[in-house]
Amino acid sequence: MKFSRKLVLILLFSVFWITANSQRFKAGFYSGINFSDIHGQEYGGKWSSISGPSAGLSFKYNFLKPFTLVTGVGYSGINYKYTPYSYPYFSYPSLLEPYYNSIIAPKGPYGTVTNLGFTRIPLLLEINVPSNLNFHLGAGVIFSFLNGGNSSHNYMYSYYAGKIKKKDFGYLFSAGWDYPITEKLDAGVDINYYTGRKIFYENSKSRHGYSEITFGLSYKFKEKERSNGNASSGRDSTSAPAFLTYFAGPSYSWIKDTKGNGGYLPLLAFNIGFNLTIPFRGGLSFTTGAKFERTGYGIKDSSNLFYFITGDSKRTYYDDTRVSTDRLVIPFLLDIPFGKSQRIYISTGPLLAFKLNGRNTGTAITEGRWDSNYSVRKITVFDDMENVLNDFDTGWIIGGSALFPLNSGYSIKLSLNYSSGFRDFYEKSSLSDIAYPDGAGLGLRNRTISLSFGIVVPSSKKGEGKK
Amino acid sequence: MKNYLLIISSMLVLLASCDRYFDPGYEYLENDQFHFSQPASTVFFAGEAVSDSILFNARSYINGRIKEFTVEFDVISGGGSVTKASAVTDPSGNVYTGWKLGYTSFQQRLRASVFDQNGYYLSSSYLTAYGFRNNAWDTCSFTPDGSIESMVSDRAAGVTFMISGGKVYKQGVNYFSWEKVMALSSYSAFAIDMDGNNVIFLTTWQGEVLKSTDHGATWNMCTRPYPEDPYYVYTTISNDNSIWAFKWNYPTKISSDGGITWRDAGGPISAGGVGDAYRMADGSIIFHGGNCCSLFRSTDNGASWYHIITPGYSTKVYADGLNTIYVVTQEIGIAFYKSEDFGATFKKIHSVYPNWGTTRKHKMFQLINGSYWILVPGYGIVKSKDLVSFEDYWVNNNLTDLFIDHNGVIIARDWDNKTVYYRKNSATK
Structure with a gap:
């Protein structure tokens, strides 16, 4: 798993060879919300x-076009709120690893909010993709140091505070845009995703994590004229004929049920991301990028579980639930032009997808009969499924796209892709014997059709930057 | 400008795609509770009516919801009958039916099946009652019957007393109804026995001895056989109305005046353990302790004893008041031997093969109306009229004690100490 992520990062960076900033050093500050x-x-x-x-404060050093090293010092206030099932004796269906590993930190009484403050030091490698709006993509690590914390139930916090690790380490993925306000001042927005790698509470599996959006200003320290003569404007320049596509749209995903239990429904969700397309000779091109998409499936059937249809004729619940996972998909597509217009392409290639989270939500109705009681309960299901879904998936994409040129080099790109996952949706080692009677896996694999509407942004040419 | 539009539109798509997830929990859509109102008693004779108006209540526990239920009554065991098979609840949720017990089983059950207004089955509730039958074994595990430890039956006076859970109970109007003897409620009863003059003796866990000379109406304290020791004493009453008291590490004592004075039994008796003693027709006394092979005879009223060698591993003795001795031995199973020459010779007269063996503190042989009732622990009840020929009355490997009340109702105790088996034969009153 670690190897795969490293490989992806190397591949990503290796394809972004476009030249970058002319200013070698930038310093700035940012503020935002996580x-x-x-x-x-x-x-x-x-x-x-x-x-x-x-x-926090950030420092960027463009040591080699198009790469920039980013560091700084910052503060993050991470707040957690735990909301357990409201009934303490709620009889949970035999699901995954019931109760035995249910120590999750830092949870207290119902609705306890815990606030943790961290000083953080990031170290990122960014790749810059010049366009009319300078886009950068980064990945790296963060070292964090716990400054302190508090809780809405302080007696609980005092109990578990000593068990929270003081140091943390994790991966940070970042995407952002810079806009030159003046010749020396850039305004920027960054969207970050952090996933902690250290278990921060003893006897648990808990790791820190957050998504973040920040806004900032940075000052560019102008250097002497460089030998390659790159423009000194606030706009980057490029030497390669590549173009970016920002896209979003609906996605329609479902599960291929290889064991034929049946009854699963598709899930309508969304996808959003960007692609970088590098043309080759003969009209062929290579496309990669990053797509954030939600996939999964739904259940409207009776079952003994909330997330999987199982059980004999007498089943405990009538589920109306959706299992979904947010994931980062990285495609590696070969685009083949269809016809002479070079506006219609057929694309195909492999994909790598990384799980960001997973959940099961919805409702389940259960009927109870005892000697002196009849009841119908409606259960509001919210189960975090992150631990039981596979961390990554591989697969294959096939699809097509059509370009509709606009003025000024922009185009509208309409794409329709079908992707097929190769790996089981669930990580079988995480499931109990009850949920996994034959130990062979649930046999559920992801399938997605994504429709995306994109805007193709042409890359800047030398000297086209803002004067 | 287009760049701004791009960012803003992307964010709007992101925001629009955010699902709202509700907090986990649950709520009741339906919550209906049903119950029978417990009748005053649940024990009856088979064929009796439990009640002609048993109340059953069904109602919704969702606030403010008033529901109407259809309740169907049927008897699912015992073979009884109901007076009303189906009814709709009134505004208070009540319905009524009558229930008369049948004869096909001891435990009998009435079922109330509840349906909603659409005829959808919701659930069932049950009411259990017990119908004591003639000529059948009725298994009873309720209190205090299930834990009968000791019993005495005064047939002349028509009373039966028993001990359960350290308390003394007197049999009530029915053979299965027991009333606590309040006059003895402050005592922790250990065992109860009766002599040939119908004087009832009660021993306590504190080593006290009480007696009643008026069939249990009043009780008087006797002299403690071991006043220096405040703990329980094993006692047995021989057929000459002497009380024999035994306590480990103390000499066995005898009282021939109804518990007023006590004397040492003397000789090797004390080493034999708690046992049984009989006065023979020739005036001699025989004694067998709980320990193996401890059969002794005294011809000088207990001043001296001599040992009688028994076959096998003898554990109990019984004498008919004449000059015949019966011993119970553990060989391969349990064997009964008979001696008509005070132990010079023994003849095997019967044997059985129990599932397990135990040392019993109670008498094995009970002579009732000319028949011997013999309880062999781990085997069952053996019956004989002459101690020559024997018949298995009830083979039940779980039995450990046998009691017979003043009317002849048989009450056998299970080794689990919480179950007894009642049997009333038609011939008994």
Whole structure:
């Protein structure tokens, strides 16, 4: 898994060979908001995404075109809120690893909010993709140091505070845009995703995590004229005929049920991302990029579980649930022009997808009969499924796209892609024998049709930057 | 400008795609509770009516919801009958039916099946009652019957007392109804026995001895056989109305005046353990302790004892008041031997093969109306009229004790100490 991620990063960076900033050093500050996303949690309750502040100073050094090294010092207030099932004796269906590994930190009584403050030091490698709006993509690590914390139930916090690790380490993925306000001042927006790699609470699987959006200003320290004569404007330049496509659209995903239990429904969700297309000779081109998409499936059937249809004729629940996972998909597509217009392409190639989270939501109706009681309960399901979904998937994409040129070099790109996952949706080692009677896996594999509407942004040419 | 539009539109797509997830939890859509109102008693004779108006209540526990239920009554065991098979609940959720017990089983059950207004089955509730039958074994595990430890039956006076859970109970109007003897409620009863003059003796866990000379109406404290020791004493009453008291590490004692004075039994008796003693027709006394092979005879009223060698591993003795001795031995199973020459010779008269063996503190042989009832633990009940020929009355490997009340109702105790088996034969009153 670690190897795969490294490989992806290397591949990503290796294809972005376009030249970058002429200013070699930038310093700035940023401020924004983060939304907590605890990792390693298990089912049986909900960790609400709570907002917290983020701020800091950043330093960027463009040591080699188009790469920039980013560091700085910042502060993040990470807040967690745990919401367990409201009834303490709620009889949870035999699901994954019931109760035995349910120590999740830092949870307290119902609705406890815990605030943790971190000083953080990032170290990122950014690749810059010049366009009319300078786009950068980065990946790296963050070292964090716990400054302190508090809780809405301080007696609980005092109990578990000593068990929270003081140091943290994790991966940071970043995407952002810079816009030159003046010759020396850039305004920027960054969207970051952090996933902690260290278990931060003893005897648990919990890892820190958050998504973040920040806004900032940075000052460009102008250097002497460089030998390659790159423009000194606030706009980057490029030497390669590549173009970026920003896209978004609906995605329609479902599960291929290789064991034929049936009854699964498709899930309508969304996808959003960007692609970088590098043309070759003869009209062929290579496309890669990053897509954030939500996939999964739904259940409207009776079952003994909330996430999987199982059970004999007498089943406990009538599920109306959706299992979904947010994932980062990296395609490697070969685009083949169809016809002479070079506006219609057929694309195909492999994909890598990385799980960001996973959940099962919806409702389940269950009927209870005892000697002196009849009841019908409606259960509001929110189960975190992150631990039981496979961390990554491989697959194959096939699809087509059509370009509709606009003025000034922009185009509208309409794409329709079908992707097929090769790996099981679930990580079989995480499931209990009850949910996994034959130990061979649930046999559910992901299928997605994505429709995306994109805007193709042409890359800048030398000297086209803002004067 | 287009760049701004691009960013803004992307963010709008992101925001629009965010699902709202509700907090986990649950709510009741339906919550209906049903129950029978428990009748005053649940034990009856088979064929009796439990009640002609048993109340059953069904109602919704969702606030403010008033529901109407259809309730169907049927008897699912026992063979009884109901007076009303189906009814719709009134505004209070009540319906009524009558229930008369049948004869096909001891435990009998009435079922109330509840349906909603659309005829959809919701659930069932059950009411259990017990119908004591003639000529059948009725298994009873309720209190205090299930834990009968000791019993005495005064047939002349028509009373039966028993001990359960350390308390003394007197049999009530029915053979299965037991009433606590309040006059003895402050005592922790250990065992109860009766002599040939119908004087009832009660021993306690504190080593006290009480007696009643008026069939249990009043009780008087006797002299403690071991006043220096405040713990329980094993006692047995021989057929000459002597009380024999035994306590480990103390000499066995005898009282021939109804518990007023006690004397040492003397000789090797004390080493034999708690046992049984009989006065023979020739005036001699025989004694067998709980320990193996401890059969002794005294011809000088207990001043001296001599040992009688028994076949096998003898554990109990019984005498008919004449000059015949019966011993129970553990060989391959349990064997009964008979001696008509005070132990000079023994003849094997019967044997059985129990599932397990135990040392019993109670008498094995009970002579009732000319028949011997013999309880062999781990085997069952053996019956004989002459101790020559024997018949298996009830083979039940779980039995460990046998009691017979003053009317002849048989009550056998299970080794689990919480179950007894009642049997009332038609011939008994």
